[in-house]
Amino acid sequence: MEQKQIDLALDEVRAALEAGHVLDAIAALIRLHPADRAEAFSDLNDEDQAALLPRLDIPTMADLLEELEDEHAADVAEVLPTERLADILDEMEPDEAADILGDLSPKRVAEALAEMEDANDVIPLLGYPDETAGGLMTTSYIALRPHTTAKQAISFLREVSPEEETPYYLNVIDRDRRLVGIVGLRELVIAEPDTMVEVFMDPSVLHVNTDTDQEEVARLMVRYNLAALPVVDHNNVLKGVITYDDLMDVLEEEATEDIYRLANVSDPDLSIDSPIGMSIRRRLPWLYLNTLTAFFASWVISQFESIIAQVAVLAVFLSVVAGLGGNSATQSLAIIVRAIALGELEIHEAWRTILKEAAVGLLQGISVGVVAGIGVYLWKGNAVMGVILGIALAGNILVAGIIGSLVPVLLKALRLDPALASSVLVTAVTDSTGFALFLTLAVIFLPHLS
Amino acid sequence: MEQKQIDLALDEVRAALEAGHVLDAIAALIRLHPADRAEAFSDLNDEDQAALLPRLDIPTMADLLEELEDEHAADVAEVLPTERLADILDEMEPDEAADILGDLSPKRVAEALAEMEDANDVIPLLGYPDETAGGLMTTSYIALRPHTTAKQAISFLREVSPEEETPYYLNVIDRDRRLVGIVGLRELVIAEPDTMVEVFMDPSVLHVNTDTDQEEVARLMVRYNLAALPVVDHNNVLKGVITYDDLMDVLEEEATEDIYRLANVSDPDLSIDSPIGMSIRRRLPWLYLNTLTAFFASWVISQFESIIAQVAVLAVFLSVVAGLGGNSATQSLAIIVRAIALGELEIHEAWRTILKEAAVGLLQGISVGVVAGIGVYLWKGNAVMGVILGIALAGNILVAGIIGSLVPVLLKALRLDPALASSVLVTAVTDSTGFALFLTLAVIFLPHLS
Incomplete structure (x- = not known):
């Protein structure tokens, strides 16, 4: 549906730019939802993009930078005049502004911060790693004191008229900014006007630390159905809030990471739009590792070269043993890795x-x-061959079940990412075991084989 | 963190039940968050569960049934007295109640509905398939008319005092219940009290039909950062609302589905807690399919038995060709399947x-x-063997890139689930191609091989 709208808008934009009517092109672009607009903008060639950029207003530029892919946003931000960049960053949510700054050169960051009005909201966010609660949170949240009344709180809200992305939960903090509770906007609206916030706030509010991993953040928010999660430092001082819209991105990112690792693609940022050079740099190392493990498995076979020379048909069935072992190991692997990611598997059990x-x-x-x-x-027509292959398959699929579940559990126990147990490593074990088992059986039954 | 609390509570519950103090056991259970409580309850043995069930109050039972795994919830609901079950279902959100009823026997459903007070909210939901917008939505939403003022709307909200899970968006409908706009609770709070809703509502509200697939629902909500998405029928009449908490579950479910399918596990409901019999019923068919494809690949090898008898070392390297082809095909597969799931790949491009x-x-x-x-x-020390293996690998990895991306695209174009392109089918192609290429080269270069 939206693809058609994007394509129509793109036709209009290109025609208008061709005719030199930049304002018409902008009008066509603006009619799209910001998310679609960013996609349309990305589809334009460099020249068209360069023609539009200086003419877009500040809020539109802020939307655009928020919605563009990280790398593209950084490219755009890198070439903007400093003053304009600072105005755009001021317009953005602090966490989004921090994400953009995180991808720019240190010199550019210093210049932009020097020009920004809201630099103080953004600077504290720059120090947190991307994949932690600190890296996800925004500092633009609303905080109330416990003795505020519902009525005061509502007129306060009306006064500050919070921006669109502000969460629907209000944090309650004491005089030292320590988190003491949370109030849903709904509770505030339906409370009697003169009741104090502390009466209807939820004091046992779930929260995380700035250094909590984003996977744990996602797990908690999904488990407890949270629309917002406060982030505190080690003294329980409120530092920011993570909202459900950031969470949705994290859930997709974590799922991509798990799918890719199982499939031996180590970088979750890789996508169909990644340049060929980048794709190869990130994927080739796994294939080289796989070359090594494959050579190990073939070394196992080479120990049995003489029997293969005698009974060449053995070579025909080697791939059956390896293929089925690998596939059943991958089944176990996927189920265990997913259970660990969703927090369903406790290591001690x-x-x-x-x-x-x-x-x-x-x-x-x-x-x-x-x-x-x-x-x-x-x-x-060879019964003995059938028996050997059957036993080898049974044994290898048993090994596959054990290895496919043991390896991710061990990685987790060692506090490594269990998704590292990609199929390359696990199938290396099942291949070698399968070959050894099948060919050893062949040696034992050799007199009955041909 | 929560695991420790669950374990502590479990110790208390078991000790109390042992001593015959059911109320103490319930008190220990109640202290947990509903999500944790359900997990603790599941960890109790049947006898302990049976001792607790009749003594839990209606709201606690409603929480418990909402949070338990579907099958376990159905088991519990099946044995409750009908009147008690009806009270519990009345207490639940209509969409949750419908989910429970969907897993019960038709006779039990009829009995429960006959006793329920809110049956009318739940019955319309029973007809929608689980994985559609209709199956996800709740009918407990708040709707306003366009000419209501902000002040009237707020006192209306205060009066109906909506339940905890009601979304933070209010739907605006005309006299025929057709959706005409949406208003965030925040806009309502900050609006001037006498302004009419139609002035500050968003009239171009994104919505889906009852039969929209949940994958599309998830894609839209993530793309446009929506906390709630209205669901209409084909006459644009508002039928329900999907909220972000349901979305989070869908995102996890869809990710599990993709991971499992790529790993040849066809049922996303399979988990580490599934009974062994069920695991085998769902996983074994793929292994049988794999046996077929593996036999096809081994038939390719068998065409070359005589050359393998002459140059047995060829058998040593067959697994290298197959392994690397399979792994690089899986890389392509994972990237394409993920791009399709996230809506990043347009079929015409x-x-x-x-x-x-x-x-x-x-x-x-x-x-x-x-x-x-x-x-x-x-x-x-065999240069010719090195050259043939090198050429076969290069060719097979090229084929892997093409097949690994072509197959999911074709499935998508045919409107089948692209994740069906599991590694079994794709590696069947790369195995066979690799073997044929490598062994054909061996035949050509035979005079130089030994």
């Missing part, structure tokens, strides 16, 4: 899960082993 | 993405081919 995956592996292994063994017998 | 993945594949193929070729030469 993990042995039960590993035991269960082993049981699933054993039963699946027997099921697949029997079917594949019969298949080989029907195809090659 | 997909040829560009496929071309790019082909280019990445070619360059990665050459890089890996050169390194692996040299590796083989150093290990086996």
